[in-house]
Amino acid sequence: MASKTENKSSLAKVRGKRVAVAATVFLLPTFLLIAVYFxxxxxDTFVISTYKWNGISATRTFIGLQNWVNLVKDKNFWDxxxxxxxxMVFSILLQIPIGMLLATFLDAGGRKFNIFKIIWFLPYxxxxxxxxxxxxxxxATNGGIFSSLASLIQGKKVTVDLLGRSPHALFAVIGVMAWQYTPFYMVYFIAGYGNIDTTIYEAAIIDGATRGQYVRxxxxxxxxxxxxxxxxxSLIGSLKYFDLIWNLTQGGPVNSTELMATYMYKLSFQQFNMGYGSCVAAGMFILITVIALLFQKAFVVKEDY
Amino acid sequence: MQAKQIDYAKEKRKSTLGWAVAILLACFWLVLTLTPFVFMVLNSFRKQFDMLQQGVFHMPDPWYFNNYVEVVTHGFFGYFFRSVLVVAVSLVLMLIIASFAAYPLARMKFRFCGLIYAGIVAMMSVPMHVTLIPIFKLTTDMGIYDSLKSLVGPYVAFALPMSVFILTAFMKTIPKEIEESAEIDGCGRFRNFFMIILPLSKSGLSTLAIYNGVAMWNEFAFANTFLQTPSHKTLPLALNQFKGEHALDIPIILSVLTLSVLPMIILFVIFQDKLVKGMMAGAVKG
Structure with missing residues (x-):
């Protein structure tokens, strides 16, 4: 693209300027939205986190880092x-491997397993x-799937309480999440398999590899x-999880399924403690960013070996 | 494709046992996936108290359709059409703005191009909860709190980074020569964009529309925070509303659930290949 004569270079300059103007015009709406909504x-979240404010009244009191000091000591937040x-750990351990297995099955089976694909995708x-x-x-303990199955097997009325007790509830939620998100990773891996050149597969088979060897x-x-x-x-998704918990357990029983996002939402929009709510949100932002960056770093190092 | 099929047939004979195990596991996951759906649909056709008396996996006796009648005549379509409206407006705006942004990022050379691109893509990892209180404040200040308008901005903005990311990758694959020859024929940048690049990006745009359409259709946190009056609420909020009115009538809630998933399932069966392609675009470049 480098121009050789004086004439051309000034022409290139004019052109470059016009390109810059055109690019700015095209990018303007995106800039605007990102400025306003990100x-x-x-x-502002960080700013509000230095105030005591109920979110409604016009006055708010500046309290410096008091919210942050409280946050560091807040057992509820760290829980x-x-x-x-x-x-996060169980999401990565369950959803991704199962999704990958399902995709492997569908990739090996081809079109005739389409019905599996459609049904497996439904939860998503x-x-x-x-x-x-x-x-x-x-x-539910009464009329739920597990209670009904247990009653059927044992021949008498049995109740299985998954959401009402402390350690069980979190694992029940993890199970529901696996049910919901495994199909997403399945499609992701189907796409990945689709991107592998079929000639690679053919070459492997001609060289005498079995299907299992090819996959592994x-x-x-x-x-x-x-x-x-x-x-x-999965990592970022698990750290900012909200909708499911909010509507399934509201963080209960006794905070045993409370997440950072539900805690923040409760503080801000139920207790109208928006100063501290903002502080929790800001803390959440910092934690997510740090963990995501650490993860990226760890993975890059691993790939170098 | 053909070669793959033949090889696969040969292999199948070799490892019938492997396949038997695989199909068994596949069926196990199938049952696991389907059971909650069966539970949902079967029980939505029961009377309130029949659920416990008949057992949740028995055929309803008799099939009771009044739950659906009740739901449909008590505002379900209102929630439904408000959701359609918000998703349609947000989606169209978002796709226009995203393709506006992707065009210069993919096809022009200017200063800070890479930096701007990285900046936009980085927004993908900002959790919405960090922005919720300030956007709530903004919404009340602008006087659009408790109206559908309050959702359009956040929906467009939060779908943008990922869409710009995928569209930029997509537009880079369009051959440069097409644009250059149009320019020689006297086509300006803006006409170039509307007459050539945009039509050629149609398949990229449609995958993005499906992917983000599903996300907006299901969006809860913004809607729950910004909407208050029942007659302004969108479909994801309808469930809480119906639950408030029919606290102990589980079958009626299950019929709301069935009705709200149905359109998604129909769309998926029609557009499933598009959806997979959309996720593929994200997977490759991610």
Missing amino acids: IYPVI AFKHNVVI LMSSVAIAFLFTYAL QIAIPLLGPIFKTACTM
Whole structure:
């Protein structure tokens, strides 16, 4: 593109300027929206976190870092964070491997397993709110799926309480999440398999590889970047999880399924403690960013070996 | 494709046992996936007290359709059409703005191009809860609190980064020569965009429309925070509303659930290949 004569270079300059103007015009609406809905709110969240404010009244009191000092000592917040981490670990351990297995099955089977694909995908089409309501009833002690099955097997009326007790509730929620999100990762890996050149498969088979060897030694290494993206998405998704918990357990029983986002929402929009709510939101932002960056770093190091 | 099929047939004979196990596990996951749906649909056709008396997996006796009648005549379509309206407006605006942004990022050379692109893409990892209180404040200040208008801005903005990301990748694959020859024929940048680039991006746009359409259709947190009056609420909020009115009538809530998932399932069966392609675009470049 480099111009050789004086004449051309001044022409290129004019052209470059016109390109810059055109680019700005095209990008303007995006800049505007990002400024209004991302940059300003994130900054404002940090600003509000230094105030005591109920969110409604015009006056708010500046209290400096008091909210932040409270946050660091707030057992509820760190418990919520712990629950987020537990959910994150189990999401990655359950959803991604199962999604990958389902995709492998569909890739090997081809078109005739389409009905599996359609049915397996169904949970992902339901909104988190709808799933929360469905499982409120499906996991109920009275007339729920597990209670009914247990009663059927034992021949007498048995109640299985999954959402009402402390350690069980979190794992019940993790199960519901696996039900909901595994199809997403399945489609993701189907797409990944679709991107592998069929000639690679043919070459492997001609060289005498079995299907299993092909998957283990060729396909999975080729899917590496997809694993990485899937893990990143699962990680960020688990740390900002909200809809399902809010409508399924509201963080209960006794805060045992409280997450950072539900805690923030309760503080801000139920107790109208928006100063501290903003502080929790800002803390959540910092934690998510740090964990996501650490994860990216760890993964890059691993790939170098 | 053909070669793959033949090889696969040969292999199948070799490892019938492997396949038997695989199909068994596949069916297990199938049952796991379907059970809640069966539970939902079967019980939505029962009277309130029949659910416990008849057992949740028995055929309803008799099939009771009044739940659906009740739901449909008590505002379901209102919620439904408000959701359609918000999603349609947000989606159209979002696609126009995203393709506006993707065009220069993919096809022009200017200063800070890479930086701007990275900045926009980085917004993908901002959790909405961090922005919720300030946007709530903004909404009340602008006087659009408790109206559908309050949702359009956040819906467009939060779908943008990912859409710009995918559209930029998509537009880069359109051959440069097409645009250059149009320019020689006297086509300006803006006409170029509308007459050539936009029509050629149609398949990218449609996958984005499906992907983001589902997300907006199901969006809860913004809607729950910004809407208050029942006659202004969208479909994801309808469930809480119906639950408030029919606290103990589980079958009626299950019929609301069934009705709200149905359109998504129909759309998915029609557009499933598009959806997979949309996620593929994200997967490859991610």
